[in-house]
Amino acid sequence: MTGIHTHGEKHLVLASGRAHPELARAVADELGIDLLPVTAYDFANSEIYVRFDESVRGTDVFILQSITVPVNKWIMESLIMVDAAKRASAKRITVVIPNYPYARQDKKHKGREPISARLLADLYKTAGADRIMSVDLHAAQTQGFFDGPVDHLWAMPTLVEYVRTRIDTANTVVVSPDAGRIKVAEQWGDRLGGVPLAFVHKTRDITRPNEATANRVVGDVQGCTAVIVDDLIDTAGTIVGAVRVVLEAGAKDVIIAATHGVLSDPAAKRLSEVGVREVVITDTLPIPVEKRFPQLTVLPIAPVLASAIEEVFNDGSVTSLFDGAH
Numbered sequence: 364m365t366g367i368h369t370h371g372e373k374h375l376v377l378a379s380g381r382a383h384p385e386l387a388r389a390v391a392d393e394l395g396i397d398l399l400p401v402t403a404y405d406f407a408n409s410e411i412y413v414r415f416d417e418s419v420r421g422t423d424v425f426i427l428q429s430i431t432v433p434v435n436k437w438i439m440e441s442l443i444m445v446d447a448a449k450r451a452s453a454k455r456i457t458v459v460i461p462n463y464p465y466a467r468q469d470k471k472h473k474g475r476e477p478i479s480a481r482l483l484a485d486l487y488k489t490a491g492a493d494r495i496m497s498v499d500l501h502a503a504q505t506q507g508f509f510d511g512p513v514d515h516l517w518a519m520p521t522l523v524e525y526v527r528t529r530i531d532t533a534n535t536v537v538v539s540p541d542a543g544r545i546k547v548a549e550q551w552g553d554r555l556g557g558v559p560l561a562f563v564h565k566t567r568d569i570t571r572p573n574e575a576t577a578n579r580v581v582g583d584v585q586g587c588t589a590v591i592v593d594d595l596i597d598t599a600g601t602i603v604g605a606v607r608v609v610l611e612a613g614a615k616d617v618i619i620a621a622t623h624g625v626l627s628d629p630a631a632k633r634l635s636e637v638g639v640r641e642v643v644i645t646d647t648l649p650i651p652v653e654k655r656f657p658q659l660t661v662l663p664i665a666p667v668l669a670s671a672i673e674e675v676f677n678d679g680s681v682t683s684l685f686d687g688a689h
Contacts, residue, residue: 374422375676378415380444382437383429383649386461386665390427393669399424403440411436413443420452423676425496427668430464431648432627438464438483442490449491457494457675458487461647461664462595462623466501469508484508496671498647498664499594499622514681516671518622518645519547521662523554525643526590526620536561536584536614538591540605551592551620558590559583563605578608585613588640595623596644599630603637616640623647624661626654634658 378399379387391398400416426448428441441458448456468479487495488510496514500506506513532555539548539562552558561582589609596602596619606617617639624644634642635656644650645664667684674681 371421373676375425375672376417376419376422377425377427377672378444378448380426380428380437380440382431382440383427383461385649386429386646386668387427389663389665390459390668390672393665394672401444409436411440411443413440413447415447415451418451419448421454423455423457424448424453425457425459425672425676427459427461429461429648431462431625434464438486442486445487445490445492455493456491457496457672458492459496459668459672461498461668462625463497463500463505466505469502469505480505481508484510494675496668496675498645498667501594514671514675516667516681517685518647518662518664518667519550519554520685521645521664521667522592522620522622522643523551525660525662526618527555529618529641530555530588530590532556532558534587534615536582536587536589538562538580538582538584538589538605538609540591540593540601544593547594548592551590555590561589561609563608580608580612584609586615589614589617591617591619593619593621595625596621596630596634596642597625598627599633603633606637606639610638618643620644624650624654626650630654631656631659 376399377391378401381403387398402414402416404412426444428437430437445456465479465483494512495509498516499518500515506515535558537548537551537558537560539545542562545562548560552560561580561584564578564581591605609617619639619642621644631654639658641660642658643660645662647664650661670684671681
């Protein structure tokens with residue numbers, strides 16, 4: 364036979380951007396590895412420099428970056444990291460973005476608008492990413508924007524397992540904050556053993572960002588614990604409006620469960636004052652001290668990310684991690 368044949372083993376490396384290093388360290392701990400040493404800094408004019416301090420030639424590189432504020436800076440840093448890995452001859456590059464940025468700009472509401480979620484997928488593909496991994500996309504069809512594999516992970520099992528310990532399922536209603544999240548609420552209800560559903564009818568003016576009006580509850584919440592479920596909490600205007608109409612409809616108390624805690628101002632103040640029993644989120648995004656409040660519970664997402672990374676690296680099934688739900 365001609366040519367050179369090698370019997371070398373596959374090699375996984377995990378590199379972290381600077382946006383949420385605590386999460387990357389937690390994922391590395393779950394995997395039982397060290398993070399790839401990376402030199403990264405900003406020049407005086409705000410341009411970003413990144414260099415991997417060890418060879419990544421022939422490796423499976425997983426680049427983890429949680430896109431928090433300032434969003435565009437951390438997107439650019441992750442793109443530069445992908446480019447660096449590509450030019451350093453990495454065998455395969457997977458971008459792990461726990462919260463997909465620009466996810467809410469996934470369609471045109473009016474003429475002459477962009478579809479920024481698609482643009483972002485194109486940027487990662489052009490930079491050299493072979494695969495994207497994210498948690499609880501705002502819309503599942505966003506997976507189709509990327510020309511390659513997308514691993515859509517769920518925080519729902521993690522959240523459900525915790526919330527189950529905080530409620531009496533015989534006296535609980537799962538509430539969707541709007542009609543668009545009813546499918547997710549149904550999955551929550553099934554996982555909690557057939558808990559009934561309700562949803563909040565709301566209206567939104569698409570010319571005014573981060574604003575929506577909750578009108579009424581469709582479904583019976585009288586005397587029940589209402590578990591309001593959503594994918595993210597940004598300024599908390601929508602979710603706080605939902606809490607108010609649910610309490611006005613006679614709910615005994617309210618628990619909010621969401622995956623991504625963006626918590627832009629004044630979210631923490633709103634959530635701490637609206638009268639909820641507990642707000643449960645995961646740490647896909649960093650939650651600084653100034654955004655924390657007494658009712659807040661933050662669950663770790665690192666075990667989910669680490670398990671998915673292992674499955675991808677070993678050419679296994681990511682779907683199997685979520686009971687075949689995908």
